[in-house]
Amino acid sequence: MFDRIVPRYDLVNSLMSFGMDRRWRVLAARLAVKPGDRALDVGTGTGYLARELRHAGASPVFAVDFSTRMLAAAEERVADGKADIAWLRADAQRLPFPDGSFDCVTNAFLLRNLSDLTSGLREMARVLKPGGRLVCLDITQPPGGPFGVAYRLYFERLVPLVGGLIGSDREAYRYLPSSLKGFPDAGSLSDLLSDVGLTDVRMRLLGGGSVALHRAVKR
Ligand SMILES: C[S@@+](CC[C@H](N)C(=O)[O-])C[C@H]1O[C@@H](n2cnc3c(N)ncnc32)[C@H](O)[C@@H]1O
Numbered sequence: 001m002f003d004r005i006v007p008r009y010d011l012v013n014s015l016m017s018f019g020m021d022r023r024w025r026v027l028a029a030r031l032a033v034k035p036g037d038r039a040l041d042v043g044t045g046t047g048y049l050a051r052e053l054r055h056a057g058a059s060p061v062f063a064v065d066f067s068t069r070m071l072a073a074a075e076e077r078v079a080d081g082k083a084d085i086a087w088l089r090a091d092a093q094r095l096p097f098p099d100g101s102f103d104c105v106t107n108a109f110l111l112r113n114l115s116d117l118t119s120g121l122r123e124m125a126r127v128l129k130p131g132g133r134l135v136c137l138d139i140t141q142p143p144g145g146p147f148g149v150a151y152r153l154y155f156e157r158l159v160p161l162v163g164g165l166i167g168s169d170r171e172a173y174r175y176l177p178s179s180l181k182g183f184p185d186a187g188s189l190s191d192l193l194s195d196v197g198l199t200d201v202r203m204r205l206l207g208g209g210s211v212a213l214h215r216a217v218k219r
């Protein structure tokens with residue numbers, strides 16, 4: 001499915017988030033990186049967050065995804081090779097790195113897609129060095145009240161329609177709202193980060209409460 005949506009993936013993201021998704025990834029990168037960090041972006045897609053990790057001063061940066069076409073699109077976007085990012089095909093749930101390899105690990109809009117969220121988070125924590133930071137950015141359960149009702153209508157009805165028309169893949173954009181069903185709300189995700197052994201968990205809501213940015217530290 002992710003291979004299929006590559007051609008218009010960035011455009012549909014911008015439309016669906018009213019242009020805010022890029023800013024959210026910049027915030028995630030700034031929260032994750034200290035200059036000179038060895039960094040990993042998991043489920044990198046077209047590589048926007050990986051590039052932001054570089055801009056924030058991380059070096060080297062590794063970026064993994066299991067979709068070959070997403071990785072090809074990511075590499076194309078830095079065709080001059082100056083970004084100094086290693087793009088690797090790998091499963092987020094079996095990262096090909098030894099324990100304690102990175103100062104920071106990030107993911108954006110990945111977690112809802114993992115077949116086993118807890119083991120995915122454990123795997124990302126495993127490759128962090130002690131004191132290293134895990135930063136997660138993802139859609140979350142919308143708040144209650146009128147905004148929540150309007151948001152649900154938008155996300156469950158309009159997004160599959162617009163994604164189908166512009167992204168030319170209605171099936172994939174029908175999957176998007178369904179991926180949120182059963183996904184923990186922002187508070188429960190904070191608890192899960194603690195449960196997998198991370199500490200100093202902080203969370204910030206963005207996009208009117210529709211998106212959550214978490215940061216946690218490895219003991
Ligand atoms: C919604 S996209 C997000 C891409 C990018 N991080 C962004 O901010 O736009 C989810 C990405 O995660 C990848 N992905 C999903 N499950 C994965 C897994 N188990 N291992 C590696 N990549 C995965 C998909 O191929 C896709 O590129």
